[in-house]
Amino acid sequence: MTVPRHSALVPALYRVGEVYRELPDTVTLRLVPESGRRPPYTPGQFNMLYAFGVGEIALSISGEGAEESFLHTVREVGAVSTALARLGVGARVGVRGPFGTGWPAVQDTDVIFVAGGLGLAPLRPAIRRVLAGRGHYGRVAILFGTRHPAEMLYLQELEHWRQRLDVDVSVTVDHADALWHGNVGVVPALIARTTFDPNRSVAMVCGPEVMMRFAVGALREAGVPDERIYLSMERNMKCAVGLCGHCQFGPEFICLTGPVMRFDRIASLFSTREI
Amino acid sequence: MPVGAKAMIVREALQGLFDALVTEGYRTLGPTLREGAIVYDDVRHVSELPAGWTDSQEAGRYQLRRREDAAWFGFNVGPHSWKRFLHPPLELLWSARRSGDSFEITVPAAEAKLALIGVRACELHAIAIQDRVFCAGRYRDDSYQARRTDTFIVAVNCGQAGGTCFCVSMGSGPKAAAGFDLSLTELLGADRATFLVEVGSEAGARMLERIASRPPTEAELAGAQAALERTAARMGRKLDTTHLRELLREQAGHPRWDEAGERCLSCGNCTMVCPTCFCTSVEDHSSLDGAAAGRVRLWDSCFTLDFSYVHGGSVRHSTGARYRHWLAHKLSYWIDQFGTSGCVGCGRCITWCPVGIDITEEAAALRTPGRAKRKEVTHEEP
Amino acid sequence: MKSLDSILRELPFFAGLDEEHARLVGGCARNCRFEPGQYLFHEGDPADEFFLIREGKVALDVVVPGQEPVVFSTLGEDEVVGASWLVPPYHWKFDARATSLTRALGIDAACLRRKCEEDHDFGYLMMKRFLPVFVKRLHTTRLQMFDVYRKR
Known part of the structure; x- marks a missing residue:
């Protein structure tokens, strides 16, 4: 039976x-x-x-x-x-x-969302949460980079966010045609152009790992301390409950201590090849 | 008899224990000779034990040999470990049946309870380690837990050390200290063979009461102790575990990894024979008509490319990186994850590696600073 | 009205520049204004003046035969437009077009090069300000080349 x-x-x-x-x-x-x-x-x-x-x-x-x-x-x-x-x-x-773990629930700080491509999807519920309680935060910036204007996720919602006066929304694309009047370039470059208080900010970053490496570099350069940077990591997830071993990132099981990880805790792994 | 009590039984009385376990509904598993090795399988009669056989082991080599005596447990460990039964190589997790747009999911019922006979000290530690992996974390593996709850364990103390053994270094042997219901020390007297039995649990005591025993003599106790000391002194390998956790993390860039990667065949043998390696994959199946589907869980190995696959490719694409992951997981990450080393010093990975890569040798090599590998440059003298 | 030197020192790019050096740069600078769609320079033109954007946006594009120009970068406030003025033969390698009303500081390249040549200390300070901009631009170009969001 x-x-x-x-x-x-x-x-x-x-x-x-x-x-x-x-x-x-x-x-x-x-x-x-x-x-x-x-x-x-x-x-x-x-x-x-x-x-x-x-x-x-x-x-x-x-x-x-x-x-x-x-x-x-x-x-x-x-x-x-x-x-x-x-x-x-x-x-x-x-x-x-x-x-897995979620994005940190913070208050009274500036919040910088840095998304690349489909990386906007895991950040969207966090963005919605922050915008729903907008009064509890300092400056809020949404920096989004994608491949091409025709590959822009959540177009309507982005437009809706952009129309709000209390959110700084910057979008950039890697490649554009003449019809595109927005930014061309990579998303880390938007970080330097954004106004925020690095010591009172929390940055939440999601996108391909290479893009995240550059974004972390730009955030650190802007003065954001490592412990205020959060990343969503991707590894091969099979069981999702720490029993199958596939998603290991050094000693971390991404399914248990991730996918959202505080950068200072993984900084040494982040720069190790094939870890 | 209280836990910790010791008694003597004549060797043939072990059959009584097998019988009692079968009567209690246990599936009895023990060592037996098959396909040129001593493996673990269904054993119901003492005549199926590998009497008079032993194994000789070295890096990349395993050979059965005849013993000069007729010891029943006069060998070390073979290619099998008990994880084959507690954490089976293939397990149906659930099956599903389609009905219209929907489907219904069912999970298989529990199987017969297991009695493991002939579990070595290192293997007791390996079982305890897998218990932590599967049952002590945030999520528990229900089917593993179910099998473990009803397991009856008869341990055997090692009367000899194998060529690739290093349980003394890992603090896991050779004496079975805990985690058993009964433990046996095989004593081969000139006139007759006996077992010194130690009670490890109340369930063990109840079983022992069903066979004839007598109290041990001082000489018998001393003989068993001497045998264990002799084993401990003759380990084939040793591994310095000082700061091993930190060492492996710090030496991620050591050239030794690439060198091991050049020898390693990525066959995954070490992970299959390892009694603690627990990684699995799942496969989803469906019937040809699409009406039924199921998910099976299979042992997997971190030596395959698929293991670390993410969209676009494998994270650990070089063999050196996969070897590094295996060794670092075993000796270092495991401590972070489960509070214990993942190695019990059984030596199987050394014996069954087709090219004889030796975990003790590789870990030791990391203690010698290596120069970062560069492209080979031919220096031309002017 | 503010002098160019003082405007210059208020720009983040030139922050911390001492008075003497600000005067040297200011002596080569002028205020410029570009309407949307107006070109700052064209590919092949002599790179005799480069720009520091004070406000507005500039798109860098290259002409591809049979296609609309391909925009490969956009620049905004406090960013430098143009690097070819630093290296011979001092010709622009792409087009720069204002995409919104843009106010910029135009800097006479020959003038600044001459002053750098005459006073190497000043030249070295200028290099320390411009080089990081160009190195960073090289890095982001690499990231762009990786095409990280493509399907694999």
């Missing part, structure tokens, strides 16, 4: 409530728990999403929506992400989580 067992290794059933087309190869899924209750989460945490019969991948939570749902932004890069990105409304997916 087989009996259902509640364990961190067994997925819970969720239904696709809505599919938002973000980019030609990227969608945001609104996932509604079949149980009717979504577990609590902290911005920055991730879930393991299972496409029936195909496999499971780690995806950061990119927000919450109606019906106690999770939002997940998925780009078609492999078999599982492609299967997930092509699900229709009503389809079921397995969800394990939320797992």
